[in-house]
Amino acid sequence: MHFPSLDQWLAWLETLHPREIDLGLARVRRVWNRLGAPAPAPHVVTVGGTNGKGSSVAFLEAILTAAGQRVGAYTSPHLLRYNERVRVAGEEVEDGLLCEAFARVDAAREDVSLTYFEFGTLAALDIFARADLDVALLEVGMGGRLDAVNIVDADVVLVTAVALDHQAWLGSDREAIGYEKAGIFRPARPAVISDPDPPASLIGQARTMGTPLFRIGHEFHYDRPREGAVWHWRGAGQSLDGLPLPALDGDWQLQNAAGALMVVERLDPVLPVDRAAIERGLRTVRVPGRCQRFLVDGVSWMVDVAHNPHAAAALADLLLREAVQGKTHAVCAVLADKDVAGICRAMAPVVDVWHIAGLDVARGAPATVLGEALASVGVPAPQVHASVESACAAAAARTGSGDRIVVFGSFHTAASVLPLLAEAVFGVQSDSP
Numbered sequence: 001m002h003f004p005s006l007d008q009w010l011a012w013l014e015t016l017h018p019r020e021i022d023l024g025l026a027r028v029r030r031v032w033n034r035l036g037a038p039a040p041a042p043h044v045v046t047v048g049g050t051n052g053k054g055s056s057v058a059f060l061e062a063i064l065t066a067a068g069q070r071v072g073a074y075t076s077p078h079l080l081r082y083n084e085r086v087r088v089a090g091e092e093v094e095d096g097l098l099c100e101a102f103a104r105v106d107a108a109r110e111d112v113s114l115t116y117f118e119f120g121t122l123a124a125l126d127i128f129a130r131a132d133l134d135v136a137l138l139e140v141g142m143g144g145r146l147d148a149v150n151i152v153d154a155d156v157v158l159v160t161a162v163a164l165d166h167q168a169w170l171g172s173d174r175e176a177i178g179y180e181k182a183g184i185f186r187p188a189r190p191a192v193i194s195d196p197d198p199p200a201s202l203i204g205q206a207r208t209m210g211t212p213l214f215r216i217g218h219e220f221h222y223d224r225p226r227e228g229a230v231w232h233w234r235g236a237g238q239s240l241d242g243l244p245l246p247a248l249d250g251d252w253q254l255q256n257a258a259g260a261l262m263v264v265e266r267l268d269p270v271l272p273v274d275r276a277a278i279e280r281g282l283r284t285v286r287v288p289g290r291c292q293r294f295l296v297d298g299v300s301w302m303v304d305v306a307h308n309p310h311a312a313a314a315l316a317d318l319l320l321r322e323a324v325q326g327k328t329h330a331v332c333a334v335l336a337d338k339d340v341a342g343i344c345r346a347m348a349p350v351v352d353v354w355h356i357a358g359l360d361v362a363r364g365a366p367a368t369v370l371g372e373a374l375a376s377v378g379v380p381a382p383q384v385h386a387s388v389e390s391a392c393a394a395a396a397a398r399t400g401s402g403d404r405i406v407v408f409g410s411f412h413t414a415a416s417v418l419p420l421l422a423e424a425v426f427g428v429q430s431d432s433p
Contacts, residue, residue: 002103006095009102010082010116017115020362023146023169028118032151034108035122038129041072041136043271044152045263048140048181049160049195051311052256055248055287056160056194057137059260063281065090067273069134074124074149076117076141079289079305079415086124088131101126117141121148135271143170145183156266157184158192158259161252162199163310168337178202185211190266192220194259214262222258224251233258235265240275246282249291252314257282289414291318294421298401300324303417304408307334309342315408319350325402327352329395331417332409333388336365340373343409348374351406353398354382355391359412388416 083092101123178199294301385391
């Protein structure tokens with residue numbers, strides 16, 4: 001099969017497999033072996049967890065690039081363009097390279113059916129193997145043990161915050177989910193855990209497998225003084241005092257940055273990184289849709305992909321810490337398989353006016369589901385809109401100087417509004433590069 005455009009390839013991939021999510025390594029490994037099982041890079045870091053994966057990859061990418069390493073990064077999902085998922089040397093891979101990789105994967109798979117994510121993962125690994133990289137950063141899509149990314153044995157793995165999400169596939173509690181996350185561990189290869197309260201199953205699996213653990217609060221630490229825009233980090237072999245605060249908003253980003261620095265230390269000396277590169281990476285790191293800020297006529301906008309109760313609680317805490325003179329308007333749309341009531345419960349204390357909409361995508365929840373969830377946590381009569389875009393327009397029309405608008409609930413929600421904000425459709429300009 002061969003298509004002339006990336007859009008045609010992606011449309012076809014959505015129809016290739018009977019199920020959107022079909023966890024398991026047998027099919028994807030069979031095709032990878034037919035491709036020659038190419039190593040994506042001499043050094044590989046796999047990042048798993050529930051929340052903070054994308055930010056942690058971004059920290060690693062920024063720091064290692066600043067140190068002069070040639071880095072490949074594979075992340076998901078994308079916000080605006082599929083190309084965001086596959087980056088080489090800090091640049092999104094062009095359509096032509098993706099199409100060529102898709103064609104090679106399709107030729108190798110023969111009669112093997114692959115999901116959209118599995119197909120894309122194999123294409124990314126194929127691109128990286130041809131890109132003369134120093135290091136590949138691979139973000140797990142879902143879980144870990146049965147995720148397509150796990151066909152590659154990583155030199156170092158990082159597990160970020162573990163929370164309840166994707167329970168239909170990963171299990172109903174943190175212990176079950178932790179077991180799935182631990183599936184990316186390998187014997188005698190270090191695993192960094194940046195969750196300060198990891199599930200016991202995560203620790204137990206590491207011990208069973210003989211995986212050396214480096215845990216936040218144990219083998220590495222960080223702290224932020226009350227005064228000054230600096231923080232301190234202490235690892236297994238070095239201490240870094242007076243580091244600049246990360247360019248990403250939210251206290252939880254220090255937790256993600258601390259985990260990334262522990263990974264960097266574990267990669268040394270094969271990929272040496274000096275303090276100057278660390279500082280440059282912390283100052284320049286960017287992740288679209290993570291507490292991304294905009295400002296217009298005294299009204300602040302924030303767009304965040306928070307889509308489970310843990311992430312929503314972190315977002316609410318950030319909003320609570322930032323004083324606002326006026327009202328907080330929320331624009332929210334979610335997927336139906338999320339803990340919608342839990343998300344609403346976390347955000348309800350910091351929101352004055354709710355603007356809700358349905359998501360017209362696979363697994364998207366209609367506005368009525370969100371409205372029922374809000375009612376169940378004591379939020380009366382939200383304003384219902386036909387789309388995220390119309391909800392944002394309504395919020396913009398009803399706010400004034402001193403108010404703020406927070407858009408959240410899903411990657412799809414963020415993706416709906418970010419192009420409009422970037423194009424100043426609502427008359428706003430981003431103050432985030």
